[in-house]
Amino acid sequence: MEVKLVAMQGEEFTIEIGYFDTIFKIKEKIEKYRGIPVSAQTLIFNGNAMIDERNTEFYEILHRSRMKLIVDDKSKICSALLRKKAMLEFTLDDKRVCFDAFLTSSISHLKLRIHVLLRIQANQLGLFFMGNEMMDHQVLGDYAVSDFSEINVQIVKPFSSETNHRG
Structure with missing residues (x-):
C-alpha cells in the first residue's frame, strides 16, 4: 500500500509499505530511498509518535494514509x-x-x-x-x-x- 510522508520542511513523498510492516521496517525503507538514518527519524500518525516495534495494523494505517516525518537535527553526525x-x-x-x-x-x-x-x-x-x-x-x-x-x-x-x- 502507498503512504504519504510529510517532512517538517514541507517536503512530501510517497513510499510503498506492507500491510503488516513494523514502524522500524518503514524507517528502514525511508533510509534506503531518502538517505535519512533510521535513528534520526520519528514518525507521527494521528498526532502520536509511533513506536518501532509496533506495526501498521496496530496504528490502523491504511492505503494513502499520511504520516509526519520528523528528522532529528543530530542527523549530521558522522555516518560511523x-x-x-x-x-x-x-x-x-x-x-x-x-x-x-x-x-x-x-x-x-x-x-x-x-x-x-x-x-x-x-x-x-x-x-x-x-x-x-x-x-x-x-x-x-x-x-x-x-x-x-x-x-x-x-x-x-x-x-x-x-x-x-x-x-
Whole structure:
C-alpha cells in the first residue's frame, strides 16, 4: 500500500509499505530511498509518535494514509556513529530489561521503548547513567555509553501546575 510522508520542511513523498510492516521496517525503507538514518527519524500518525516495534495494523494505517516525518537535527553526525549500536541494560527496582539502541537514539525515544516493555508512562520515567539524569533532548552518544552500560530507571512524577495554585 502507498503512504504519504510529510517532512517538517514541507517536503512530501510517497513510499510503498506492507500491510503488516513494523514502524522500524518503514524507517528502514525511508533510509534506503531518502538517505535519512533510521535513528534520526520519528514518525507521527494521528498526532502520536509511533513506536518501532509496533506495526501498521496496530496504528490502523491504511492505503494513502499520511504520516509526519520528523528528522532529528543530530542527523549530521558522522555516518560511523549513526551505525553504532550498544546493548543496554535498564533496571527499575527488581525489573531488568535489555535492548540495543543506536548511540544517536534520543533519551525520549528510549523512554518510549521502556514504556512499551514495562507499561509505565514515558513522562513518568527518569533515566540515570553514572548518577546523572539523562535529558530527553540528548542522545545516548552524549553520555559516552558503551555496550552493556547499565542505565537506572526511576519513576518521577511529572510537574503539575495544580500544586502551585492552592487557594
